[in-house]
Amino acid sequence: SQTIHQWPATLVQPVGSPLSLECTVEGTSNPNLYWYRQAAGRGLQLLFYSVGIGQISSEVPQNLSASRPQDRQFILSSKKLLLSDSGFYLCAWSSDQKNIQYFGAGTRLSVL
Amino acid sequence: DQQVKQNSPSLSVQEGRISILNCDYTNSMFDYFLWYKKYPAEGPTFLISISSIKDKNEDGRFTVFLNKSAKHLSLHIVPSQPGDSAVYFCAAKRAGNQFYFGTGTSLTVIP
Numbered sequence: 001s002q003t004i005h006q007w008p009a010t011l012v013q014p015v016g017s018p019l020s021l022e023c024t025v026e027g028t029s030n031p032n033l034y035w036y037r038q039a040a041g042r043g044l045q046l047l048f049y050s051v052g053i054g055q056i057s058s059e060v061p062q063n064l065s066a067s068r069p070q071d072r073q074f075i076l077s078s079k080k081l082l083l084s085d086s087g088f089y090l091c092a093w094s095s096d097q098k099n100i101q102y103f104g105a106g107t108r109l110s111v112l
Numbered sequence: 113d114q115q116v117k118q119n120s121p122s123l124s125v126q127e128g129r130i131s132i133l134n135c136d137y138t139n140s141m142f143d144y145f146l147w148y149k150k151y152p153a154e155g156p157t158f159l160i161s162i163s164s165i166k167d168k169n170e171d172g173r174f175t176v177f178l179n180k181s182a183k184h185l186s187l188h189i190v191p192s193q194p195g196d197s198a199v200y201f202c203a204a205k206r207a208g209n210q211f212y213f214g215t216g217t218s219l220t221v222i223p
Contacts, residue, residue, distance in 0.1 A: 006155075032209045034211075036213075042215060043118075043201065043213055043214060043215035043216050044156075044201065044213040044216075046210070046211075046213075049209060049210065051209055088153075090155050090156070092155075094209065094211070096209075099144040099146075099161065099205055100146065100158050100161065101146075101158070101203070101211050102158065103148075103155030103156045103157070104155050105154055105155050106153065106154060106155045108153060
């Protein structure tokens with residue numbers, strides 16, 4: 001069966017520090033991968049998605065970037081965090097054969 | 113531009129009664145619709161889905177209804193249980209890889 005791992009679960013970072021959140025998927029190959037952010041009291045905002053290694057589509061221009069160095073690995077990064085980057089970050093995957101998106105457990109990021 | 117909308121941010125229902133969560137969409141190209149359930153500090157979990165060729169899909173206590181002419185879908189939970197208390201997101205998909213989510217409805221089932 002397929003599983004998705006996302007870490008860390010919680011992160012507290014000072015303003016101006018770098019960020020690296022990692023997501024990996026097991027049990028499937030060539031998944032579509034996604035990064036979402038849920039700000040307090042708001043819905044899911046799509047940040048990036050990827051259909052293959054090195055292929056990244058950005059939905060919202062901002063202080064973040066994403067990379068997909070391996071087929072089942074998706075990384076969300078920032079060189080310098082802003083206060084507005086605080087939120088709940090979710091990684092998800094889907095396949096072309098099935099119209100369902102599966103989510104990781106999420107990372108609570110607090111930028112202070 | 114919010115293509116999937118959940119206009120009720122919250123809903124309270126007595127245990128045993130029916131919960132009805134609503135969702136509206138604007139893009140007529142959407143052909144697949146999903147509902148997710150989310151507890152605090154956890155990722156959303158898939159609940160139920162429906163293809164645009166159907167108008168109803170049922171799975172145990174959960175039923176999703178789709179009205180294509182009105183661009184409206186709803187999730188019915190019968191009977192509601194306290195464990196159903198969570199945030200519910202509707203989502204829509206068209207050809208391609210993107211899923212479009214609503215802003216969520218927080219359901220509270222009162223024992």
